[in-house]
Amino acid sequence: MRVVLLGPPGAGKGTQAVLLSEKLGVPHISTGDLFRANISQQTALGREAQKYMDAGNLVPSDVTNRMVEARIAEPDAANGFVLDGYPRTIDQAEALEKMLLQDSKKLDAVLCFVVAEDVVVERMLARKRADDNEETIRNRMRVYREETEPLLEHYDGLVVTVEGVGEIDDVNTRALQALGR
Numbered sequence: 001m002r003v004v005l006l007g008p009p010g011a012g013k014g015t016q017a018v019l020l021s022e023k024l025g026v027p028h029i030s031t032g033d034l035f036r037a038n039i040s041q042q043t044a045l046g047r048e049a050q051k052y053m054d055a056g057n058l059v060p061s062d063v064t065n066r067m068v069e070a071r072i073a074e075p076d077a078a079n080g081f082v083l084d085g086y087p088r089t090i091d092q093a094e095a096l097e098k099m100l101l102q103d104s105k106k107l108d109a110v111l112c113f114v115v116a117e118d119v120v121v122e123r124m125l126a127r128k129r130a131d132d133n134e135e136t137i138r139n140r141m142r143v144y145r146e147e148t149e150p151l152l153e154h155y156d157g158l159v160v161t162v163e164g165v166g167e168i169d170d171v172n173t174r175a176l177q178a179l180g181r
């Protein structure tokens, strides 16, 4: 099963992706985690990504697309994946479609977690990650509205919305139901 998770920063995509990946038996692929691993290993890609992440901006798509293409070509992703944090723009969605088409594959579902802005801001401030300060969070919300929200229309017909507020296990039950599981 090939699933994409959408939703504003802090909506719980990473949290739910871990649970869905276990239950569906496919890898969890998070662009945020891949960038953070590169930052902690101080690779050239990590140094490039950090400038953008610290400001709450998107890392340029050419860098991001190459990283995802390499990751989904790995054998563990042959039968599916839970993509968390990618695509985040229309051009990334188009790049993903091309990557999948090369192997005659397509997405099965797009889940969008719905959580109000004041709730996600509160969650992220409690998390205390490097990019979780109020100014960066506000910018990430703006970038989400401008760059990522148009994906809901792009994926019209494939998107199922999931109420993202409540106990983590309850959100997961709703996400699995949305996938028909």
Ligand code: B4P
Pocket: 007, 008, 009, 010, 011, 012, 013, 014, 015, 016, 031, 032, 033, 035, 052, 053, 054, 056, 057, 058, 059, 060, 061, 064, 084, 085, 086, 087, 088, 092, 123, 124, 126, 127, 131, 140, 164, 165, 166, 167, 168, 171
């Ligand atoms: P990401 O790493 O994708 O992070 P996120 O959107 O902020 O968080 P997520 O929605 O996964 O929330 P989480 O489960 O952690 O992006 C970080 C940065 O990387 C971006 O700003 C950008 O710079 C860069 N980047 C990533 N992908 C990119 C791309 N494709 N293109 C360009 N740049 C890209 O949950 C948040 C908190 O809420 C946690 O503390 C969690 O414990 C808590 N929580 C979760 N579910 C909850 C619930 N039901 N109730 C209460 N708390 C809950």
